[in-house]
Amino acid sequence: MQTQFPTPQGLLSSTFEQPPLDGSLLLPEIFDHHAQRSPNHPLFHYVDADGVVGTIVWLQAVQGFHNAAHIIRRYVNVESPERRPVVGVVASSDQITYFSVIAGILRAGYQAFPVSPRNSDVGISHLLQSTDCTHVFVSPDSATQKLVAAAAAKLSGLGKEINILPIPTFEDLFASDSPEFMPPMRKIGLDAPAVILHSSGSTAFPKTITFTYRILMESGLIPYYGRIDLCGHVLSAHAVPMFHLMGVIQLPWTTFCGLTISVLPPTSPPIVPTPDRVFDGAIATKSSLLFCVPAFLESWAREPHRLAALKSFRTVIFGGGPLQPAVGDMLVQHGVHIAHVYGLTETSNLTWFLPESAPKEGWDYFYLSPHTDPVFVPLEDIPGVYHLVIKKSPIHTPAMLDTVVDGVPGLNTNDLFVQHPTNPNLWKVYGRHDDQIMHSTGEKTNPGPLGKFHAGVLVFPAEPIDPADAQQVIEFRRQIWSTVEEANQLAPTHSRLFKEMILVADPSRPIELTAKGTPRRQAVLNIYQDEIRDMYGAVEESSQTHLTAPEEYDFPATLQFMRHVVSEVMLEMPGDDDDIFQHGCDSLQATWIRNSIFHAFRKSQRVDMKTIPSNFVYSYPTLRLLADLFTQLASGSGSKPENVSLRADAMQAMAHKYTQGFPAHRASAEKPEDEVLLVTGTTGALGSHLIAHLLDLPEVSMVYALNRPSSKSTKSIQERQRSSFVANGIDVHLLESPKLKLFEANLSLPRLGLSNEDHGSLRATVTSIVHNAWQVNFNISLSTLEPLVAGTRHLVDFALSSPHPLPPRFIFISTAGIFRNSTGTVAPEEHVAGPKIAVGLGYTESKWVAEEILETAAQRTALSPVVIRPGQLSGAANGAWNASDWFPALLKSSQLLGHLPALSGRASWFPIHHAARVVAHLRTSSDHYLHITHPQPIPTSDITSALSHALGLPLVPYAEWLESLEAASLQESAAASNPGVRLLDFFRAYREVGPKQDMFSPAGLANERATRAAGWMLDVAPLAASDVDAWVSHLRQVRYLD
Known part of the structure; x- marks a missing residue:
């Protein structure tokens, strides 16, 4: 009797008779x-x-x-x-x-x-x-x-x-x-x-x-x-x-x-x-x-008539290597049904055979076939990455058995995979376990997904050139750069290639090829080991040393130079007025751009490098702004003063853009009995503490937690949330609550990046929204943060689309930083009408724009927002403090510099776990603007004295500490090792303040409304040396501090 199969073959054919499937015939x-x-x-x-x-x-x-x-x-x-x-x-x-x-x-x-x-x-x-x-x-x-x-x-x-x-x-x-x-x-x-x-x-x-x-x-x-x-x-x-x-x-x-x-x-x-x-x-x-093979598919995708014809195939199958992401995206967008076939010679095909279309979660993912018995074993040294073992089963026999799992023989494929963050049955190839390359930085590169390309690459020209001729090598690198850029699209950030890392093969040295027609890797590495060593020794830190500053320092020449620098680094060349960070520039590329410009102008000796802001790439994120900055510097006029009015105008213009055409709220359902909250940004410290507190409230029946997909981690949203709970000392068993549902979302997209089904379900049930998600980066500009502003408007529209009699209450977590230019003594818990008060940091400017959207929506629609402006939030009960914040950066830099700065003023820092409780309490407040600061501030000198004792570092005047940091910033490698250098302009903005003024804020924050609504805030103990010890202990525990 034959086994019953899910998909019988040929039973309806008039010309084909299915053969015996029981092994009776070979x-x-x-x-x-x-x-x-x-x-x-x-x-x-x-x-x-x-x-x-x-x-x-x-x-x-x-x-x-x-x-x-x-x-x-x-x-x-x-x-x-x-x-x-x-x-x-x-x-x-x-x-x-x-x-x-x-x-x-x-x-x-x-x-x-x-x-x-x-x-x-x-x-x-x-x-x-x-x-x-x-x-x-x-x-x-x-x-x-x-x-x-x-x-x-x-x-x-x-x-x-x-x-x-x-x-x-x-x-x-x-x-x-x-x-x-x-x-x-x-x-x-x-x-x-x-x-x-x-x-x-x-x-x-x-x-x-x-x-x-x-x-x-x-x-x-x-x-x-x-x-x-x-x-x-x-x-x-x-x-x-x-x-x-x-x-x-x-x-x-x-x-x-x-x-x-x-x-x-x-x-x-x-x-x-x-x-x-x-x-x-x-x-x-x-x-x-x-x-x-992918190369053929990439070739066809470049020809419009072939691209159109590809749609006629039921399935286009590719395998044997990676397909360029841009090509895969384009094919799917044009309606081509592509399927990734994965397998090994030892196992035959392992993927689910020919689904009708690529998974909606991503064409580069695939399901494994039901006939296999896979085991995904997590790697100890790379979180979120697994190596695959295929167990022998009654219906699948690997041709080679080299391991035992659960007492069953199996094959260790040595292939590495990442799991889809929301669909655990989908997998994507990450690389080869046995081909990992360890960089001197401690980062790992898997050359498998990159094809022939590695962090440094050896290239064999079709038409041989003399590798000893520097000019020929430069020209060859230029010719192949477009191909290198395609490989860079597949590479993780730390594995991207720059021209200096391209080694050209010597035609006089023959090499051995594999059956695939590729060079035998180890044999080739042995032949070229001296050249590879010399190449790494010749490349200077993170800069393109072949670039030279323009001969003339007028604006056109400087603009052309900036175009050259950016074109050498970025995969997609932005326009002169485009924000490079909106066009894919990441922190590593920004570092290469900064250091390349730094290197070229330092050699020219026409610019005083001390006058260049350390974060100039972030502050001047377009080619035109960069060119204008360096034209001014080279002419001796120094850095052009910030035009407060222009930045304020940009804020007003963005607020106007996102306050047009609010949808009308139309009720079509009865008032809900259950309280259902949508919370954004829950994988951070405040968000984690917030959902933990909400889950404990009996009146809350459901919490939907929305977080954007991580570009830095392959962990699922569940794993990321759990990691945050563990780091912040929160009971992870709360994550098992049936009242919690986690989503990956993108607020800047229609429907918040959710499926139609999920979006509809949330719209029908949510009664309150807590919008906490924001990018905390004091270096980037307002234009770079525009997607977050757009996301706020999309959430407003989502709230107004609710069928309930009243739209969900909208709680927005803003920042006390919008008062950075305040001239008063106390900042009130009220709407801030003018944008100039927040000018200076893209972060504070974007928060002001978001507040303005909510204020306008409150005036024109049925929305009832609550804006909460936290002051400085300190570490959690277990001492956890986000290492990317300015305070841990100050401590780390102080260890590197050998001394701590003496800070003046007072600290009204409020512990973050208590702040989360306040936010939960204020979600029903009748007030529209509230501040979270400690009702019992202490002298900042108490904190720095305790830090001096905990770290064993002497205190020096702030000006002396800042001077040491500025000197350190002149080293090209400083940004990578000294976190304070990346925040240099933030620290420059600090000035000595009086004993009754908050540090980094000329105005104190009124908090009467918040303390009236949440009276228990008055009972929170003032900060003490024990809190400082907990912060330092935690930062040492996570190996951030020595």
Whole structure:
């Protein structure tokens, strides 16, 4: 009785009869089954020289297989019928002939060994010797003949003789009108070896991998666990080499499933499969499925007419390497159904076979097939990354078993994966465990996902150049830079390439290639080890040293220089007035831009480098602003004073932009009985404490926590939330509450980046919104933060779309920093009408704009917002303090400088866990503006004295400490090691204040309304030395402080 499969194959076909699936017939015996039961079912389609589609049906094909078996038997005659010799094939041959020769070897009862002609002669001799292969069929082309002859000569010297045989031609196999069929096969067990494949040998000699008849059968049954009945479909396999797994697997797929394959026409010499030929052949043969390597797909995507035609395929399958993200995105956007096939030679295909379209969560993710028994083992040294082990099971047998999991033999694939953050069944390839490169910084790079590119790359020019000629090397690097940029799109930040890291190969040094046609990595590294060492030694820290400052310091020349600098660093070139951070510039690229400009102008000696703000790339985030800044500096006029009015105008303009066309609130449901909160930004300290407190409230029935996807972590949102709870000393069992649901969202997108279903569910149930998510970075500009402002407006629209009688209450976590330019003594808990009071930091400017959106919405709509402005929040009960905040940065920098600054004024810092409780309490307040500060402030000198004792550092006047920090900032590597350097302008803004003034704020914050609404605030104990000790202890515990 046969197993019931999820997706039977060929049951509805009038030409194909499904063969026995229980192992009672071996693969070559099923060939004969189809000759009798499926004689007219098509096996091959091809387009001949006249453009006519030719077809070979199963009866014709099996006749060719038997003809091949007879030829093979004549050449490889064995004395004992029990002996099953290994018969090799090293050939450049058309696919129909190659397919038929392998089938003929199996039908003869022998073992087939297709060998890549891309191996070296040494590699081939190793393979032949390790398999005891003495007969090899070779194609007539001189290159392959010489290759195999050289391999045979090496073995002859070891006393082993190789019989080099001519591979049969297409005519030899298919021209006969009266083929002679082979006698029935003698009994061979399912676990007997059938086909031998080999690895690519990228790092050593290629290793052999043996497929038994059981593995061939299991490979043929993979589609039975998939999503498509292959029978009746035509798969374009024009680009697939038959010596590869994806070539050999066509034998069981066609045999067990009734799949028809389209190929290039049978000619000698064979036609080379170029992207154009493959595509045209697929279209002409009316293929419904198309398999190709990513490079072909990338080529087609660049041609509009081919891009449009790709939509006609049911599925476009790619594998064997990574597809450029931009290409994958474009294909999906244009409606092309792409599917990533992942597998190993040892395991065959492992992915769910041919879903109708790419996962909605991301085309580069895939599901593993139900026929597999995978185990994902977390890596200890890289959180969120897993290596895959495939366990042997009754329906899947890896060809190699090298480990044991749960008492079951399995294969450690050595492939690394990351799990989709919201769909745990989806996975994406991360790299190879055994190919990790450890940088001197402690970062790791996996070269697997990057193809041929690494943090430093060795390139082999198609047209050799002299690597000793510096000018030739510079020109070559320029020519290939677009390709390098494509590789950079796949690389993590710390692995991106710059021109200085490109080493050009020496044409006088030959190298060995693997079966895939790629250089053998370790052998090449050995050959070029001296050059690689010298290259790393020559590259100066984080700067492009080949760039020189403009000869003329007028604006046009300086602007052109800035364009050059940025074009060398960024993948996408922004316009002169575009915010570079809105165009993908990250912190590493900003550092390269800063240091490259710094290096060039320092060499020119035309600019006093002390006058350059340390964060100038963030403060002047467009090419025009950068050029204007350095034109002013070079002319001797110094840094142009900030134009407060211009920045205020920009704030007003952004507020106006996001206060147009508020939707009307239309009630269509009754008042809800349950209190349901939507909270944004819960993976930070305040957000974590807030949801923990809300979950404890009996009146709250549900908390929806929305967080943006992390660009720095592969952890799921659940893992990130748990990590935050642990770091902040919060009971992680609260995360198991049925009252909590976590979402990854993007507030700047329509529907908040949620699915239609989730968005609709939240809209129908949410009664209060706490908008806490914001980017805390004192370096970036207002324009860079505009997506957060847009997100605030989207949340307002979301609230107004509620069907409830009243829109959800909107609580916005602003900042006391909007009073940075206040001239009063106390800042009131009221609306701040003018923008100039917040000018100076993009962070405070963006918060003012968000407040203005809410104020305007309150005036024009039914929305009732509450704006909460926290002052400085201090560490949690366990001492946890976000290491990216200014205070830990001050402590770390002080350790590096050897002294602490003496700070004046008073500290009204409020512990963050208490602040979260206040926010939860104030969610129902009738007041619209409230401040959270400590009702019992203490002298800041009490804190610095306790810090001096805890850290063992002397106190110095603030001006002296700042001078030391500025001196440190002149070192090019300072920004990477000294966090205070990145906040230099923030620290420059500090001035001595009186004993009744808050530090970093000329005005104190009124908090009468907040303390009246939450009277228990008055009972919170003043800060003490014990709090300081807890902060320092925690920062040491997380290894931020020494």
